[in-house]
Amino acid sequence: MFCLRGVRYRDILDIERLEIPEGKVTCIVGESGSGKTTLLRLLNKLISYDNGEIVYKGRSLKDIDSVELRRRVVMLPQTPPIFPGTVRDNLLIGLVFSEKPLVGEEKLLEIMEMVHLDKGLDEDAEKLSGGEKQRLALGRVLLMDPEVFLLDEPSSALDEDTEEVVIGSLVKYAGERGKTVVMVTHSKQVARSFSDKIVEINHGRVVSR
Amino acid sequence: MKGIIELQMWQVAVAYIFIVILLFIVRTRGIPREKEILVASLRMTLQLVLTGYILAYIFNNSHPLYTLLAISVMEAFAIYNTYKRVKTPLSPRLREIIAVSMVTGTLASLFYFLLVVVRISPWYDPRYVIPIAGMLIGNSMTGISLGVSRLVDGMRTQQHLVEAALMLGATPGAASKQIVNASFDAAILPTINSMVGMGIVFLPGMMTGQILSGVSPLTAIEYQIAIMLGILGSVALTVVMSVQLGYKTFFNEECQLDLQ
Numbered sequence: 132m133f134c135l136r137g138v139r140y141r142d143i144l145d146i147e148r149l150e151i152p153e154g155k156v157t158c159i160v161g162e163s164g165s166g167k168t169t170l171l172r173l174l175n176k177l178i179s180y181d182n183g184e185i186v187y188k189g190r191s192l193k194d195i196d197s198v199e200l201r202r203r204v205v206m207l208p209q210t211p212p213i214f215p216g217t218v219r220d221n222l223l224i225g226l227v228f229s230e231k232p233l234v235g236e237e238k239l240l241e242i243m244e245m246v247h248l249d250k251g252l253d254e255d256a257e258k259l260s261g262g263e264k265q266r267l268a269l270g271r272v273l274l275m276d277p278e279v280f281l282l283d284e285p286s287s288a289l290d291e292d293t294e295e296v297v298i299g300s301l302v303k304y305a306g307e308r309g310k311t312v313v314m315v316t317h318s319k320q321v322a323r324s325f326s327d328k329i330v331e332i333n334h335g336r337v338v339s340r
Numbered sequence: 341m342k343g344i345i346e347l348q349m350w351q352v353a354v355a356y357i358f359i360v361i362l363l364f365i366v367r368t369r370g371i372p373r374e375k376e377i378l379v380a381s382l383r384m385t386l387q388l389v390l391t392g393y394i395l396a397y398i399f400n401n402s403h404p405l406y407t408l409l410a411i412s413v414m415e416a417f418a419i420y421n422t423y424k425r426v427k428t429p430l431s432p433r434l435r436e437i438i439a440v441s442m443v444t445g446t447l448a449s450l451f452y453f454l455l456v457v458v459r460i461s462p463w464y465d466p467r468y469v470i471p472i473a474g475m476l477i478g479n480s481m482t483g484i485s486l487g488v489s490r491l492v493d494g495m496r497t498q499q500h501l502v503e504a505a506l507m508l509g510a511t512p513g514a515a516s517k518q519i520v521n522a523s524f525d526a527a528i529l530p531t532i533n534s535m536v537g538m539g540i541v542f543l544p545g546m547m548t549g550q551i552l553s554g555v556s557p558l559t560a561i562e563y564q565i566a567i568m569l570g571i572l573g574s575v576a577l578t579v580v581m582s583v584q585l586g587y588k589t590f591f592n593e594e595c596q597l598d599l600q
């Protein structure tokens with residue numbers, strides 16, 4: 132799906148070669164500050180690499196319009212973004228931003244159940260707890276139904292049991308629909324039980340394992 | 341109609357008693373502001389005297405070039421002042437946009453006002469053009485300063501939300517819509533508020549001046565209403581241009597947030 136060759140970004144990342152398989156779950160691990168977030172931002176074209184090439188489905192990222200790419204390869208940042216408004220507004224805002232058709236109440240409730248969020252759709256999103264905000268932000272990207280999910284520590288604020296359930300249903304959803312998932316995680320448990328491929332990054336380089 | 345009482349030099353001098361009172365107050369209270377008060381009084385006096393002589397000269401030797409020169413000086417000063425008022429550093433591109441918005445927005449509303457509303461003739465009559473240009477440019481300057489400050493500030497403080505929107509496939513315009521709207525709103529609010537209190541809480545300077553010089557209050561309010569609408573138009577036009585073009589300077593051609 133993604134293929135990176137000789138990719139350098141400042142003195143933060145230096146990736147000789149990396150393949151991210153289509154329809155699979157790839158986990159990215161590595162110590163803090165090693166460049167995991169930076170890698171996801173490159174794949175989402177939120178930043179541009181200085182050297183080398185990243186190819187997505189046979190096309191160089193340089194040739195794909197940024198906005199178009201981001202609508203197909205959606206990224207969930209490390210700190211879950213909450214926009215002013217209700218839970219409903221926050222779920223729908225991804226569809227609004229990417230100019231996709233909005234969905235009905237039923238679909239929203241289905242997504243809320245998937246991310247294990249037991250809150251009213253009309254509650255003020257700002258009042259949710261840290262972990263609830265994280266699941267809300269995850270629900271938002273699930274609703275967008277993109278080709279690739281780039282998830283930056285989607286379960287960092289969750290307890291182990293909730294993490295297991297939420298990531299489990301995410302992986303199941305992706306598997307059923309042939310979606311590609313690239314997930315940064317600090318949890319050995321998550322990496323072990325859900326990933327098809329594990330990529331370890333150390334000081335900006337991919338460690339072969 | 342009676343003309344205005346001409347003030348003698350000594351009469352003006354007597355008015356400086358107010359400065360003396362102020363200086364006395366700050367000194368006895370130990371508020372360290374004497375220097376600023378003195379500098380401000382001095383600057384006000386010198387600048388006004390100079391302006392008075394220049395205007396008197398221009399009015400007596402009315403010529404399109406003089407009028408245009410006066411407008412250019414006002415525009416340049418307003419642009420410079422806007423740069424100074426916005427406390428954060430401005431990118432060269434944003435400075436350019438501020439200048440262009442200021443000039444086109446104020447000139448468009450100025451000439452509409454003079455040629456379509458008041459219908460002055462000749463078009464460069466300095467007695468009309470200069471004071472009205474001053475009011476439009478001055479208010480627009482306040483508007484742009486507020487609008488751009490809020491824009492720069494919003495882009496910095498809400499950087500993570502703007503980026504989050506981009507990650508979800510938002511266009512730069514959609515990602516910064518909230519910030520742009522809030523900036524526009526903040527910039528025109530003072531003008532709207534001043535309209536609300538007008539005539540009750542205070543009599544605007546232009547109207548006061550006209551009444552003092554013997555113009556009927558009914559004529560004075562006609563001018564005041566017209567100029568207030570002109571100011572509103574000029575502020576709205578310059579601000580909407582500066583924020584609408586301005587937000588784009590925070591993104592590069594790859595639609596990435598670029599705060600330098």
Ligand SMILES: Nc1ncnc2c1ncn2[C@@H]1O[C@H](COP(=O)(O)OP(=O)(O)OP(=O)(O)O)[C@@H](O)[C@H]1O
Nearest residue numbers: 143161162163164165166167168169170209315332
């Ligand atoms: N815009 C930037 N400018 C300068 N340095 C940056 C920038 N973004 C990231 N870095 C640096 O690059 C390195 C990698 O950052 P990155 O956020 O990718 O780490 P990470 O692996 O995601 O870490 P964590 O697990 O703590 O989230 C860090 O040292 C960081 O300080």
Ligand SMILES: [Mg+2]
Nearest residue numbers: 167168209283
């Ligand atoms: Mg990170």
